[in-house]
Amino acid sequence: xxxxxxxxxxxxxxxxxxxxxxxxxxxxxxxxxxxxxxxxxxxxxxxxxxxxxxxxxxxxxxxxxxxxxxxxxxxxxxxxxxxxxxxxxxxxxxxxxxxxxxxxxxxxxxxxxxxxxxxxxxxxxxxxxxxxxxxxxxxxxxxxxxxxxxxxxxxxxxxxxxxxxxxxxxxxxxxxxxxxxxxxxxxxxxxxxxxxxxxxxxxxxxxxxxxxxxxxxxxxxxxxxxxxxxxxxxxxxxxxxxxxxxxxxxxxxxxxxxxxxxxxxxxxxxxxxxxxxxxxxxxxxxxxxxxxxxxxxxxxxxxxxxxxxxxxxxxxxxxxxxxxxxxxxxxxxxxxxxxxxxxxxxxxxxxxxxxxxxxxxxxxxxxxxxxxxxxxxxxxxxxxxxxxxxxxxxxxxxxxxxxxxxxxxxxxxxxxxxxxxxxxxxxxxxxxxxxxxxxxxxxxxxxxxxx
Numbered sequence: 150x151x152x153x154x155x156x157x158x159x160x161x162x163x164x165x166x167x168x169x170x171x172x173x174x175x176x177x178x179x180x181x182x183x184x185x186x187x188x189x190x191x192x193x194x195x196x197x198x199x200x201x202x203x204x205x206x207x208x209x210x211x212x213x214x215x216x217x218x219x220x221x222x223x224x225x226x227x228x229x230x231x232x233x234x235x236x237x238x239x240x241x242x243x244x245x246x247x248x249x250x251x252x253x254x255x256x257x258x259x260x261x262x263x264x265x266x267x268x269x270x271x272x273x274x275x276x277x278x279x280x281x282x283x284x285x286x287x288x289x290x291x292x293x294x295x296x297x298x299x300x301x302x303x304x305x306x307x308x309x310x311x312x313x314x315x316x317x318x319x320x321x322x323x324x325x326x327x328x329x330x331x332x333x334x335x336x337x338x339x340x341x342x343x344x345x346x347x348x349x350x351x352x353x354x355x356x357x358x359x360x361x362x363x364x365x366x367x368x369x370x371x372x373x374x375x376x377x378x379x380x381x382x383x384x385x386x387x388x389x390x391x392x393x394x395x396x397x398x399x400x401x402x403x404x405x406x407x408x409x410x411x412x413x414x415x416x417x418x419x420x421x422x423x424x425x426x427x428x429x430x431x432x433x434x435x436x437x438x439x440x441x442x443x444x445x446x447x448x449x450x451x452x453x454x455x456x457x458x459x460x461x462x463x464x465x466x467x468x469x470x471x472x473x474x475x476x477x478x479x480x481x482x483x484x485x486x487x488x489x490x491x492x493x494x495x496x497x498x499x500x501x502x503x504x505x506x507x508x509x510x511x512x513x514x515x516x517x518x519x520x521x522x523x524x525x526x527x528x529x530x531x532x533x534x535x536x537x538x539x540x541x542x543x544x545x546x547x548x549x550x551x552x553x554x555x556x557x558x559x560x561x562x563x564x565x566x567x568x569x570x571x572x573x574x575x576x577x578x579x580x581x582x583x584x585x586x587x588x589x590x591x592x593x594x595x596x597x598x599x600x
């Protein structure tokens with residue numbers, strides 16, 4: 150009668166173990182070890198010719214943890230355990246305190262193996278989900294987000310300005326160098342190299358909004374739409390760099406995250422400005438102007454921190470935190486610190502030769518397109534020229550929303566809102582405000598009207 154005849158069970162209670170031990174004893178007619186007494190049933194000793202077994206073996210058989218047969222064959226006409234009636238056994242031993250302990254419940258080793266296996270399987274499934282399934286889903290989402298329509302850039306090219314939608318102009322400009330506004334096609338606008346702006350007229354370069362938007366000294370408008378450290382101004386004396394980073398909940402658009410001012414005019418000293426959250430005002434890597442006030446920049450200029458600045462408008466009541474920097478070379482910066490980004494303007498006289506995304510300030514805006522600036526300067530600041538201590542950890546470029554992605558009704562509403570904020574907005578400045586209202590929200594639009 151094999152243990153395999155027992156009804157299947159996973160966890161046995163004390164009573165079940167005892168019952169199984171009794172059944173096995175019935176089969177084996179076990180003879181306990183010396184000095185441990187022996188079992189008999191209702192006064193009739195078990196058959197002495199049956200093989201010996203220890204109580205440990207008996208308990209192991211009862212718990213199902215001993216491989217092989219734990220009994221004799223069915224030729225003894227033993228009934229199935231299911232038909233077996235629990236007998237009454239009496240222990241006979243030297244003394245009660247030396248009697249073997251009562252049977253204990255047991256957990257099947259097979260069950261333990263099943264439980265451990267299940268735990269391992271669940272852990273493997275969790276790892277699979279975390280390291281395979283989730284990244285795969287994110288990758289598909291990124292591919293979906295980054296996917297843009299393709300266009301035939303030869304069709305209607307003769308009338309592209311009036312026929313092509315904004316999406317097609319942007320796509321063909323990036324992929325075929327056709328349909329680019331303001332000379333962004335791969336051709337370089339030739340400007341008299343001797344042309345100079347009036348040295349007695351101060352002009353302004355503004356950098357603001359989502360993208361960000363850049364209005365150069367010579368009134369060319371650039372939408373940057375990328376991340377990294379860039380040159381705003383590079384002259385023989387003054388170096389101004391900006392760090393553009395994407396902002397959360399901005400549809401993949403970037404904004405100015407930090408500003409650094411240095412160059413030979415500052416003799417190795419560097420002024421840095423960051424946003425209100427996670428940023429600070431630093432002079433030579435030491436925090437300064439932690440509250441409104443002013444300071445001397447060791448004879449190289451002055452800095453003042455207050456709540457004044459920007460164009461007057463119906464939204465001039467915005468709570469502002471503005472850093473004013475006046476350098477000895479006549480360069481003035483007005484940097485507005487917002488929660489997670491900056492907006493700024495640079496005001497100066499021409500300082501030839503100079504260049505950067507604020508333009509070369511030669512009085513000819515047609516050579517200040519992004520394409521031509523990057524031809525002259527490169528897209529990003531070279532590592533050896535970096536004023537920032539750490540290079541930005543940029544993310545993969547996603548699809549940038551075009552103005553056509555904003556529903557016409559929403560676009561009209563945004564335009565009305567921008568003009569309500571500042572009635573004299575027009576042209577590229579108004580377009581920037583409408584764009585930021587659609588994709589960056591009212592906060593950015595409210596800031597736009599200050600420029």
